[in-house]
Amino acid sequence: MKANVLDLPEKEYLLAGNRGCAGCGLSLAYRHILKALEGKALVTVTAGCLTVIQGMYPLTSVQVPSVNTPFASVGSAASGLVAGLRALRRKDLIVLAFAGDGATCDMGIQALSGAADRATDFIYICDDNEGYMNTGTQRSSSTPFGAITSTTPVRGNMRFAKDMPKIMEDHNIPYVCTTSSSYPLDLYEKMRKAKDIKGTRYVHLYTPCPPGWRFPTAQTVRVGKLAVETAMVVLYEVRDGVFRLTGPSKKMAEEGKTRPVTDYLRLQGRFAKLTEQDERRIQDWATRRWQGYLERDSRSKAAASDVDAQEPSEG
Amino acid sequence: MAVRLCRVQVASAYPITPQSPVSETLARLVESGELATEFVDVESEHSAMAVVSASSLVGARSFTATSSQGLAYMHEMLHWTAGARLPVVMACVNRAVGAPWSILNDQQDSISQRDTGWMQMYARDNQEILDTIIQAFKIAESVYVPVMVCYDGFVLSHTNMPVDIPSQADVDAFLPPYKPQYVIDAADPRTYNAVTLANPRRDASGLMRQGYMEFRQQLHEALESAHDRIKQVDQEFAAVFGRSHGGMAWGYSLDDAEIAMVTMGSLGMEATVAVDRLRQRGCKAGVLGIRAFRPFPKGEVIELLRSAKTAVVFEKDISYGSEGAVCSELKAALYGSQARIPVHGYIVGLGGRDVKARELEAVVEGLTGAGAMDGRQNGKPRWLSLG
Ligand SMILES: Cc1ncc(C[n+]2csc(CCOP(=O)(O)OP(=O)(O)O)c2C)c(N)n1
Ligand code: SF4
Numbered sequence: 001m002k003a004n005v006l007d008l009p010e011k012e013y014l015l016a017g018n019r020g021c022a023g024c025g026l027s028l029a030y031r032h033i034l035k036a037l038e039g040k041a042l043v044t045v046t047a048g049c050l051t052v053i054q055g056m057y058p059l060t061s062v063q064v065p066s067v068n069t070p071f072a073s074v075g076s077a078a079s080g081l082v083a084g085l086r087a088l089r090r091k092d093l094i095v096l097a098f099a100g101d102g103a104t105c106d107m108g109i110q111a112l113s114g115a116a117d118r119a120t121d122f123i124y125i126c127d128d129n130e131g132y133m134n135t136g137t138q139r140s141s142s143t144p145f146g147a148i149t150s151t152t153p154v155r156g157n158m159r160f161a162k163d164m165p166k167i168m169e170d171h172n173i174p175y176v177c178t179t180s181s182s183y184p185l186d187l188y189e190k191m192r193k194a195k196d197i198k199g200t201r202y203v204h205l206y207t208p209c210p211p212g213w214r215f216p217t218a219q220t221v222r223v224g225k226l227a228v229e230t231a232m233v234v235l236y237e238v239r240d241g242v243f244r245l246t247g248p249s250k251k252m253a254e255e256g257k258t259r260p261v262t263d264y265l266r267l268q269g270r271f272a273k274l275t276e277q278d279e280r281r282i283q284d285w286a287t288r289r290w291q292g293y294l295e296r297d298s299r300s301k302a303a304a305s306d307v308d309a310q311e312p313s314e315g
Numbered sequence: 316m317a318v319r320l321c322r323v324q325v326a327s328a329y330p331i332t333p334q335s336p337v338s339e340t341l342a343r344l345v346e347s348g349e350l351a352t353e354f355v356d357v358e359s360e361h362s363a364m365a366v367v368s369a370s371s372l373v374g375a376r377s378f379t380a381t382s383s384q385g386l387a388y389m390h391e392m393l394h395w396t397a398g399a400r401l402p403v404v405m406a407c408v409n410r411a412v413g414a415p416w417s418i419l420n421d422q423q424d425s426i427s428q429r430d431t432g433w434m435q436m437y438a439r440d441n442q443e444i445l446d447t448i449i450q451a452f453k454i455a456e457s458v459y460v461p462v463m464v465c466y467d468g469f470v471l472s473h474t475n476m477p478v479d480i481p482s483q484a485d486v487d488a489f490l491p492p493y494k495p496q497y498v499i500d501a502a503d504p505r506t507y508n509a510v511t512l513a514n515p516r517r518d519a520s521g522l523m524r525q526g527y528m529e530f531r532q533q534l535h536e537a538l539e540s541a542h543d544r545i546k547q548v549d550q551e552f553a554a555v556f557g558r559s560h561g562g563m564a565w566g567y568s569l570d571d572a573e574i575a576m577v578t579m580g581s582l583g584m585e586a587t588v589a590v591d592r593l594r595q596r597g598c599k600a601g602v603l604g605i606r607a608f609r610p611f612p613k614g615e616v617i618e619l620l621r622s623a624k625t626a627v628v629f630e631k632d633i634s635y636g637s638e639g640a641v642c643s644e645l646k647a648a649l650y651g652s653q654a655r656i657p658v659h660g661y662i663v664g665l666g667g668r669d670v671k672a673r674e675l676e677a678v679v680e681g682l683t684g685a686g687a688m689d690g691r692q693n694g695k696p697r698w699l700s701l702g
Contacts, residue, residue, distance in 0.1 A: 003371040039501055044369065051510060057525075058518035060506040067372060070391050076362030080325070080369025080377075083353040087324035087375040093501060111365065112356030121613045273423060 003189045008032070008085045016143075018061035020053040023217030025207035026127050027053055029181035033096075033125065036191030039064050042081055042093040046074040046108060048100035048134045049209075050127065050305060065093070072100040075111030076105075077225040078122045094195060095122040101142035102132040116171040116200040123194050126164060129209040137212045144232070145285065146278045147213075154274050154309050160285060168180045168202040169238050175201040177237035177246070181208065182224025186235060186247040207232050214269025227263040228252075231290040232282075236297075243296045253294055261286050319350055320486045321404075323378045324493075325370035327355040327363045329385060332418045333468035335409040337380040360385035364392035364403075371401040372507060373496035376452065379403065382468060383424045390428065393461075397432025397534065399508050400496065402455035402462075404448060405433075409631070410468040411666040419667020421467040421631035422580060426608075426640045432534050433464040433467050434541055435608040437580040440471055441476045441558050442468035450548050450560075456493050458537045465608075467631075468579040469667070481556050489555050518548060538610045539556065545607055563612035565604040566619040568594065572601030574683050575623040579605040579641055582629055582663070582670060589672040593679055605616035605641060613648040620654055625682055627659040629675060629699070638696040660696040674700055 020027035026049055034041065043066040045051055051068055055061045069077035077094040078097040078194040085093060097115075099108055104126035112124060119288050131149050132138040138184045141162040148156050169176045179187045184306035187205065194201040211215065215223055228248050235249040246255050250260055261283045265271040274282070318326060318341060326345075327339040344350035353370070357363045360381050367377035381389065386407055396403055407425045411417035425435055436451065438444040444466045451462040466472065481489075497505060511527040519525050525533070546562035555561035567587050569575060576586045583604040593600040603619050603626070605612065620626060626649075630639040637643065642660035649658065659682060664670040678699065 039504075041501075042373075052505055055509065056516070057506075057509040057511045057592065058516060058522075060504075060509065062506060063504050064501060065504045066506045067369065068506070068510075072361060072397055073365035073392065076357060076359075076679070077366035077369040079355050079357070079362070080327070080366035081323045081373055083327070083355050083366060084373025084375040084377075086351045087370065090373075093499070093543030110358060111362050114362055117358070118356065149376075272340060 002190070003185045007027060007040045008188065011036060011039065013063040015061040015063065018050070018054060021211055023220040025181035025209060026050060026129060028184065029127065029187055029205055029207055032184045033191050034064060034189050036188050037096065037195060040093055042097045042195050043067070043095040043098060044069050044077045046076055046099040046103040047071040048103055048127070049096055052134060061241065064247050071103055072107040072221040073111055074103060074108055075115035075124065075240040078124070079115050079118060079120045082120055082122055086199055091112055097122055097124045097172050099126060100130040101126055102140040105141045105162050113171065116168065116173050119199050121198055123203060125203045125205055127205050127207045129207045129212055132162060133212045145282055146274045148273060165202065166206040173202060175237070176239055178227060178233070178235050180203045180206040180224045180233060180235065182221045183235070183247055187301050213245050219267060227266065229259045230261045230264040231258045231286050232261055232264050234290065234293050236293060243300050245293060245297045253297060258290060316480065317445050318352065320481060321449055321452050321490060322361045322376065323498035324351050325353045325355065325367060325377045326379065327366040328381065329356050329357050329363050330380050331385040333410060333472045334380050334382040334385065337406060352540055357482045360388040361392055362394060364389045368392060368396040368399065368401055369401045371398065371498055374493065376493040377403050377655040378405070380406035380408065382408040383412050384683065386424045386428060386584045387412055392429055393431040393433060396413065396461050400459040400534070400573070401599060402459055402493070404451045404455055405461065405463050406448065407463045408468045408472045409465055417666040420470055421665045422465065423632045425463060425465045426632040429609060429640065432460065433609065434538060435458055436462060436464050436606055437608060438464060438466045438471070439581055439583045441471055441474070442470045442478050445478055446472065446552065446556070446558060446560060447517045449490060450552055453490050453548050454541060454544050459496060460534070460537050460541060465580065470581045485555055489552065508686045542610045561604065561606050563607045563641045564615040564619060565606060567602040569601035569619050570622060571599055571601060572623050572680055573599040574625045574627065575601050575603045575620055576675060576679060577605065577626055577641065577645060579608060579630060582631065585670055585672045586629065586675055589675040589679065592672065593616050593676055598680060598683055611644050611648065616645060617652045617654060620656065623656055625657050625659070627661065627678060627682055629663050631664045633662050633696065642696065661699050662696050663699040668700060
């Protein structure tokens, strides 16, 4: 079911004039996520930019019930909300856990892993702005190689990012996907799909961040698109273990086209100190990963056509 | 048992000695269908507390249990749960905290969580554990402050004694269903536990709302108000079930006692035995048992010690570099009252070291003899039966 702009509900659940920075990819995405759930969500949010976007007591920018919880506990708080709603036999709300890449890939990974292990019935969104932005752009284990952060200020981050969606796939949960705030319809479609699945659904959401990545606020959507077009970020979903490329990444696979990573890197101040060799390493990393995804995608297609071939013909 | 009687709706726990029998029993009863509770088998104590905190916020009566390292691991969530004013009840099976490792009993674990905003109640025996958990829900849910029901690991957790189990109908009548402060409602969306600023601030309708400090003061006042509530609930309990556990604090043979042994938890039983024997030898001793450590029974302590000329505290915790926590509390309670009595502090039974009634008697006799008023009350804590 391809969504188009006209499908989006008009009602806004995230109010304008909130505390997000100008050009924040996360606010843009959050707006569409809440639309996809039509406001029928009980959100739990860990410490991070979204806490601030949601506002300072007694004001709030969000029009769904939302429960803040400490940094490491969003997976377990979600389990508690689900258990509480079940105990009260309430079926009116979907539990939506929201955490940054720091809270997901670092401190909160234990609680998230536990929640997935228990097959907790909820949607988990990791908003990946590739660093601890709320506390001033420190490195997280999701920060890309070469990026300057306030804790890798001189040479840039010398480690490649952890593959969090892959880790979640290995929890054997029914739905894992990657998406990006630069493709709101892709995000919307995936949220609509996730909404109707039972069990733990993990959504890895890329959210470009102008102050943290050092690019002009008007470039958020462009930077996010270039991430995908250069295969630095790949959009896919894994439904019951079956992998498939989606949206723009699928199109790139069909056309056999990717752009050089330089197109993406050079727009951002955080990559200003990359050497040529660094850039080559990043290009190699991206190419290797892209190849891996292409292979997985074609394996899935082959498996699907095998099944079709075995299907008894009607008549 | 208490969980079933209280109709707990969500429970979550992570195993740790000596709490493990609680986790195992809960899991078994839920799995076998004997208990209609949502049980969440978490991967850590931090998560256990996050689960019950969230389920309590949704409006489900919630329970957990832990010990020692597990309680320490929960620390962040303890503050959070009390700060969010969620009436969770937790059993804390008291155990020493490492390093070095010890799985045996003392009360250092719960004492270390003194300032998290939780109420703390200590039980003397197995009957009191059951009764206190039932009371704890009623107390917690009326003032919206969580309660930790503490009892000594192994001493009580792994011993059996005949316990009178109240009937479900009586408990239902005593403990009405939990009414949360807010009902989660998509039509009336609220943001819970939001960032709060230093100063009060106006909401969208122009009404002035609390800053962080007002929230803290409200939590403090809630604990203060719990003082009367704890006593009242114990009295109501006695009216229905015929047993009172003393409310905030209990006394034994204190009416004419010249020396009071001050204890918390199961040590009160040993002290009671010691007092009986001391009395046979003509020594006018009594026991003051602290049942609620937070809020602290300031008034009760002064009242119960009115005839005592000396108080000696035996406790299973130490505030390093100072003295036992109960000793400090007692001195603070007595300060400014008419009772200018010396207070002696003894650290006992850490890491499971056996405490014998005989040793307590010897201390008391030593203090009632010549030189009892040697001013040691301002001195260092003494350590009983050190090797
Ligand atoms: C136990 C604990 N340690 C540290 C912090 C401080 N802290 C708050 S938000 C944050 C980083 C958030 O980063 P991320 O999860 O990536 O979210 P973002 O701010 O980027 O949205 C940190 C380190 C905390 N709140 N709790
Ligand atoms: S720091 Fe980045 S992620 Fe955070 S609010 Fe600003 S733009 Fe959004």
